[in-house]
Amino acid sequence: MSALCRLICRGLSGRSQTRLFSGQEDAFRVPVAVRTASSSSPVILTYDVFDGKGDSTPLVFLHGLFGSKSNFHSIAKSLVQRTGRKVLTVDARNHGSSPHNPLLTYEAMCNDLKHLLTQLRIDKCILIGHSMGGKTAMMTALMQPGLVERLVVVDISPSQTSSRTNFHQYINAMQEVKISSNIPRSTARRMAEDQLRSLVESRSLRQFLLTNLVEQNGHYSWRVNLEAISAHLDDIMGFPTFDSVFEGPTLFLGGASSAYISSDDYPEIQRLFPYADIQYIPDASHWIHADKPLDFISSIITFLQS
Known part of the structure; x- marks a missing residue:
């Protein structure tokens, strides 16, 4: 386990807190024109903190395309109760309450996430990403491995997904x-x-x-x-080519009824993530956390304890 990481936003155990670095009201209430940032700089992401009593490395959830930080609220509350860890759920750029921006690439989303973690003084986290968020999480682990203690990739692989x-x-x-x-x-x-x-x-x-x-x-x-x-749909459906690897513990968690992680993807998964374990949750579609929340939570807890 890494050195202790503490979120700067503290509150009652399991209670959600939404914060913008600038101290603005929730960007949901701000006209889109005001929420539009320049294409080259990181955007100020909105996020919710579920504050646990423990001091272990915090969990950071990244949602998929058309999703939002609220997709993982019930999961986050349960994980706080069962692990004592702080949990962060984040709105990606152009989603939820985060600012709109004409650029929507994985490089941009990784820069946004790095900026968020820096502002919150999180030196290391456990990244859990679903679909588009899973690709952002993979790219972050490959580009900034020091930030990621463990990685959970939910029903996506480092391959082209447009055909599905x-x-x-x-x-x-x-x-x-x-x-x-x-x-x-x-x-x-x-x-x-x-x-x-x-x-x-x-x-x-x-x-x-x-x-x-x-x-x-x-x-x-x-x-x-x-x-x-x-x-940017082609960018979102694809994944950049990497020669580097992430050597931290990694879990690829697929839905047994989903085609997003297939045996064709295994060689590339093993090349980029040599310590990856690939598991499937029975009777789950692409939205595993919605279909089988208890199995999803149990899989994450088991992975954290391994």
């Missing part, structure tokens, strides 16, 4: 949604889901996308930056 997704279709569907102003949120959600239904067949996926529907001054819009996502 319909994200272009989802983006087009979301961009075509038109919602009346000054109507109840429940009505707006039904209206948006009706319009998504023709291109997004899965109800659970529609509900997931609809978590990004927000209201401001009576007008409804998507909080994710669809333009940046669309422009």
